[in-house]
Amino acid sequence: MKMCKEAVSNKKLITKLQESSFDILLADAIGPCGELLAEILKVPLVYSLRFSPGFSIEKYSGGLSLPPSYVPVIMSELSDQMTFVEREMEEFVQSSGENGIVVFTLGSMITNMTEERANTIASALAQIPQKVLWRYSGKKPDTLGPNTRLYDWIPQNDLLGHPKTKAFITHGGTNGIYEAIYHGIPMVGIPLFADQPDNIAHMKAKGTAVSLDFEKMSTRDLLNALNEVINNPSYKENVMWLSTIQHDQPMKPLDRAVFWIEFVMRHKGAKHLRPAAHDFTWYQYHSLDVIGFLLACVATAAFVITKCYLFCYRKFLKTGKKKRE
CATH class of the missing domain: 3.40.50.2000 (Glycogen Phosphorylase B;)
Known part of the structure; x- marks a missing residue:
């Protein structure tokens, strides 16, 4: 986090990055630095690593749902050039x-x-x-x-x-x-x-x-x-x-990764793939407006039913009283 803070607060570095006019930013999801840089540079962000329970930053920041029914709650150095x-x-x-x-x-x-x-x-x-x-x-x-x-x-x-x-x-x-x-x-x-x-x-x-x-x-x-x-x-x-x-895949993983990175670049961040959650208010995201509306409907129905019941009950009492007289 200290390294990230130093990077985003380094005006000389940020200016140099902005002047380079990058089309996309690749980052892993272990910390928020990638998102911060992408926001500062105004470029699309692509995560390149699935991380872990407790560190699923990429899932939360993407606005994706995390139902436990199917979403379960790094590290090697590779080379084919040997000495x-x-x-x-x-x-x-x-x-x-x-x-x-x-x-x-x-x-x-x-x-x-x-x-x-x-x-x-x-x-x-x-x-x-x-x-x-x-x-x-x-x-x-x-x-x-x-x-x-x-x-x-x-x-x-x-x-x-x-x-x-x-x-x-x-x-x-x-x-x-x-x-x-x-x-x-x-x-x-x-x-x-x-x-x-x-x-x-x-x-x-x-x-x-x-x-x-x-x-x-x-x-x-x-x-x-x-x-x-x-x-x-x-x-x-x-x-x-x-x-x-x-x-058993239709294309090689490397080809697929290249395709999606270029896809995001071609479509300026591919905002059409962003979850609708990004456009919701906090109460809409949690469906509080829907819950409030349903509660209002239930309350209204209960009020109307109660009023009708009282009206019928009073009318019944008046009718019975007249018959006795």
Whole structure:
């Protein structure tokens, strides 16, 4: 938020951006800075990331409804340009034989952990027959096995797409989840914060992942989870089914993203797609005017019925009195 404040209050930067005459602004939904810049620059805004429960800014700001009946209440670095050292990585992968490999990363924001946690994890990894590529920048764990290599960075998407990959240990970032589904790789989820617990919960419900608590898991827990997703064929079958669904599209995702970005640019923000909520007052949005009208109708009907009843009742009393006289 501090960075956002400094950006929108930087007059020199804003002037330069305005003079550049951009046609559109792309932003993620983790904070309001994208919306503020789009408003200041008077250009259309396109969100490029679905975030999380509690952070569904893009849904609220878009004026979209969030019915819990069907709307459930990031992070990888990708590249297909590998250096020579990273292609030695390929040699390590190939040396795994029929056992294959396990890809392990907790995202770009988590590069270190306590020695105790690192040793717990390394001890579990040392006991599986697969080779492990672990993105980890901390001190080398004492229990690290010869089957595990540490890297400051790994080409995550490329590794998940490798035919020897058997499992993916992940924090549950959105991009990593989509990549694992795309390539049909079962997961061991170790969610840490934000949208990650929710993402892993969805994968667990689909039968494609086992979830573990980072702070509480033991070496045995991680070892059992890995053996489960690697050796129980149901996990592979379930994630392959999701992969089939994901691949079954009329056009490639990149082409679709380009189309909609250009669509918004061509139609000056595509205001015809904006929900009507943007044109409502607060009481119209909550249907208070409709509720008020209905209450007035009920009150009027009740008043008329009461008056008619009293009129008929009094007339009946007068008629009865005259008959008695």
